[in-house]
Amino acid sequence: MLKKSYQLLLLVVLAFSLVLAGCSSNSTSSNGGKDSDSDGKLKEAEEQPLAKKEGNSITVGVADNFISMDPHDTNDTLSYSAQKSMLEGLVGFDKDMNVIPVLAEDYEASDNAKEFTFKLREGVTFHDGTPFNAEAVKVNVDRLADPDNNLKRHSLFSLVDKTEVVDEYTVKVSLKEPFGAMINNFAHPAAMMISPKALEEYGKDVARNPVGTGPYKFSEWEPGDHLSVEKNEDYWQDGLPKLDGITFKPVPENGSRVAMLQTGEADYIYPVPTEQANEIQGKDGIVIESDPSIIVRYMSMNTNKEPFNDLKVRQAINYAINKEAFVKVVMQGFGSELDSVIAPNTQFYSKQDPYKYDIEKAKQLLKEAGYENGFEATIWGSNNSSTMKGMEFLQQQLSQVGIKLDVEPMESGTMSDKIWSVENPEDAEIELYYGGWSPSTGDADWGIRPLLGGESFPPQSYNTAYYKNDKADKLINDALQTADPDVREKAYADVQKILWEDAPWAFLAVTNTMGGKKNYLEGVYLLPDGSLSVQEAEIKQ
């Protein structure tokens, strides 16, 4: 009996605390409700006094573990964010993904897009004292171009035929065939320069001992806990760096990351969960920055399979989805409708005429295609909560025109088996796939060819729509044969028009980058491809 009364007591206490929790949270929920009514737009941060900051070092909270510090062998945007504080490339991207010179003072491309000449900046040294010169560039590009090195970013440089040292500060890279977007590949963080001495000394272990020319030097890396960099006193740019050091901390749990920013344990966090952005904006000296990215969200339709081989069905699906509601519901308003296959900040983007949300028209098209009563289909996607939310939304939308979707979330292992390892397009079970893509070279080519090019079927690349259109393929190829921006722009405008009308995807949205900082921090920002720039960070007091 004693045991029982003890249990009862415990229950009562538990019930009571639950009710209490309910009461206190209800009061905040009414606030939260109001915020999300304002169409999810970020509310204006009110004037608030600068938060207090001691010391001249900052902590950045990120969502995942860093994988590698070797840019040539990295394929996650997050690792690049840390690498970019220590390493630099010949060229790079500015805030709007325009190519700007960094270690090269100037560059030029031959008309046939086969030869690229870089004039290097003089007087730059690596952190270990090795001088930066044409020879160092050659070592790096040769390393990337050699398939035997098995580097993850070899694909961006597989076209390189040879690299020549013209003089101490001039280097010429020749390609096997023309490739108009090559400068963007050089601006990709994959092409950042590592000290040749470090490459020789550490070999593959350079991934744990990065030596570059950047404003910060590598200090220490405890995987899973933190990675820290310290000031490079001999940096070539005047006035930089302005901080003594930066510590990157992986914090996968959304709530903990937000709490770190609130308490000041972190000075900058990303991504800020969209659900909480408005809740923390303007309090405790927090400023949320949300800007359009180049990351697109789409649902691909397997054009080899019935009923998606019918253009009318694909267009009907595009008409049946309320894109405005998608942005509002799935992204809490932190995004915009997608009106081409690539996002507005991507090079050579051309706006298309949107598929206006129109259920009647969608039903009409389905009727013409012979699917008056709709049909059943399966949608695949990864099993994280935001992807599941997107898929559930699509399920709701398409149910309005009689299309019954079966949502199948998969963890990445299953997904790689079922999607990315299918050798023969006829064997592909995939029907609908909810995906996202960040063309990290910032160029239209990398936003289109890997996803919708006729030679990009899995397992080679990411064409989950198994879409092949000879006319589009020819235009994509034409655009690569030249470095002339006008010719390329024309070709990509035509490609985008074809793809838009052919609708191998349901075009959904462009996401926003979400960063949160304390208001004393300046010069830290997210690039549209989702990577972080900390080179110019400073603390204002």
Next chain:
Amino acid sequence: MVGQPEPAVPKNDPKGPRVDVKDEKKKVKTPFSEFWKKFKKQRLALFAGIFIVLLLILAAIGPYITPYGSEEFDYDNILVGPSLAHWAGTDAYGRDIFSRIIAGTRISLFVGLCSVLLGATAGTILGLISGFYGKWLDSLIMRMCDVMFAFPGILLAIGIIAVLGPGLGNVIIAVSIFSVPIFARIVRSTTLAVKATLFVEATRSLGATNRRLIWKHIFPGTTSSIIVYFTMRIGTAILIAASLSFLGLGAQPPTPEWGAMLSSGRDYLNTAPHVTFFPGMAIFVTVLAFNLLGDGLRDALDPKIKD
């Protein structure tokens, strides 16, 4: 109905004077009325029992009385807190959480009842065989149960789901599989006790077959412990099923399963806690009710506890 008093009890005027002889006779009651007398005193369990009956009614008629459809979305009213129009607020798609919880009652109760029924049936048969025949059969069955006991319940369920694949049907199978050893063990120990009693010996010496012995004489002796654990296990089964759905291994969207609702609301824990609070409360109260009922049944059915 079992509730009828035995004809042996004479009908007498309740206000009339009683003699000792009649009192003696009054004590002879059916097992049910005796149980009911004891059970009535367990106020909390009685209350829990009534609550469960209400839940069952709700599960039957729920979908016909909810104010909104469980998949009816309204993008103009997303994540709205509790109000008169939406008693438990709305979720991220503007669906009425109250309606979804009611619709989910049917799923949770169905999964709970089904899985425990399956597990109890299999477990009881194994327990009877094990306890009655003994020897190597007993060792074999009990060692198998030990192996299954070695796994924590949820881990075993996750393992089974990993083999069978996600889905509500497979959750039922998983939960019933890990209920089997518990019933097997309880039924076996009662079987051993009943088997050793004099009346079983007597029946055996009269030439009853094993089958008759087990079903007519031993099995009825085990029912009281089965009923208690059956009730308790339903609570656990509902909780495990909800946990599996929470982890994305059970009900798939947009099914209004409580665990799945809880899972989809966890991103809004800070901004719209009602999305997780109400489904969580539904699970909590239902599981509590089954456990309290089980407690009450145990006290009422246990011959060792005198009133």
